[in-house]
Amino acid sequence: GGQLGDDLLLELRDLFWNIAWHVARRARGRHVADRASLVRAEQHLRRVCGAGGSPCWRGVNLGGWFLLEPGPCSEFWFSLPPEARAAKCEWGCCEALGPEVAKRLLKAHRRSYFGQKDFAEIKARGLTHVRLPLGSWCVLGPGKGEPYVGPCLDDLDRALDMIEEQGLNVVLDLHGCVGGESDEPPCGHQNRSWHYGKWDTQASLLALKVVAERYCGRACVCGVGVCNEPHPGIPVQKLAKYYEDAVRTVRQAGMRPGEVAVLLPIFTESRVSEFLDLWEQRYREYDDVVFDLHLYQCFGAFWSLSSLEGHMSAAEGRKTLIANLPSCCISEWSVALPKNVTENQQDLRSVYQRFASAQLGAYE
Numbered sequence: 001g002g003q004l005g006d007d008l009l010l011e012l013r014d015l016f017w018n019i020a021w022h023v024a025r026r027a028r029g030r031h032v033a034d035r036a037s038l039v040r041a042e043q044h045l046r047r048v049c050g051a052g053g054s055p056c057w058r059g060v061n062l063g064g065w066f067l068l069e070p071g072p073c074s075e076f077w078f079s080l081p082p083e084a085r086a087a088k089c090e091w092g093c094c095e096a097l098g099p100e101v102a103k104r105l106l107k108a109h110r111r112s113y114f115g116q117k118d119f120a121e122i123k124a125r126g127l128t129h130v131r132l133p134l135g136s137w138c139v140l141g142p143g144k145g146e147p148y149v150g151p152c153l154d155d156l157d158r159a160l161d162m163i164e165e166q167g168l169n170v171v172l173d174l175h176g177c178v179g180g181e182s183d184e185p186p187c188g189h190q191n192r193s194w195h196y197g198k199w200d201t202q203a204s205l206l207a208l209k210v211v212a213e214r215y216c217g218r219a220c221v222c223g224v225g226v227c228n229e230p231h232p233g234i235p236v237q238k239l240a241k242y243y244e245d246a247v248r249t250v251r252q253a254g255m256r257p258g259e260v261a262v263l264l265p266i267f268t269e270s271r272v273s274e275f276l277d278l279w280e281q282r283y284r285e286y287d288d289v290v291f292d293l294h295l296y297q298c299f300g301a302f303w304s305l306s307s308l309e310g311h312m313s314a315a316e317g318r319k320t321l322i323a324n325l326p327s328c329c330i331s332e333w334s335v336a337l338p339k340n341v342t343e344n345q346q347d348l349r350s351v352y353q354r355f356a357s358a359q360l361g362a363y364e
Contacts, residue, residue, distance in 0.1 A: 059129030066134035067175045091189035094147040110155040119166040133175035136207040164220040173225035178203035182231040196234045212253030225263040236274040257287035265292045294332035304338040315358040
């Protein structure tokens, strides 16, 4: 009885629903759709066998593939001509290369940066999920005056084929919204003159609509991130309005609760209480919506002032933070620590292992 019993009933309902669709589609000869229904039925069966608890996502980011950043795709970046290599973001890189060279190099990069061997290794290491960051220009093409290369939906199709073939699940993350959700390189354009009025939320919703309509039948797609690390200066009410519109857009485009989660970034940790207040007022009507956190302890002066034991304690203490959220995904985290914290440590491997264990103990 109680909440656990209700959760089990919901999982059983969706299990039988997808088995029924499997039978109906197979009878009509629709083998791709029939397989997708069976995969979803299996996902619900696993949840039922787990006493109603949601399975843990253990995954890795595929950064630098469909949105360039110098760190995640350093091998590609260091192969560029000097003027492009000096850029800090995809915008600057494409601008330095020029349209023809950028088109040629990015086409090759998108087709080769990750391959079947990589996904087989990811699976062999016991991971179940991957997160695939992409720029809006990969979906809609570049806007007026933008140097980006796109669209490239055929390359994205191919990426999902490889992921699905290995039995992995994928979170598609709109990492670079139209106009940018921040002034930092992860959204595609480092632009210090950026302000939140430049973020074209309506065009970004269109990008989400295209993605959701195109991939709503893909059994491997388990989540959609609606943006990445929005600037902390964006008023929480404006951000919440975009999130509500994004959830509706994804659902109306065919991605159903119980099949695809919608990830809403909280960036930074200091904004958690703001979003919790809004959740109580506005979000309860939405099913399968997940708050997305990025938890790093290597950026900023605060972390440089903390001792190693302080870092360990902070990592372990995040268990309370996460427990206060209705539903949560840690889509980015790291064992990186400030240099001054690790420089006198004799056994760095043990330090990093201990730090990783402390974080996983809180996150899982």
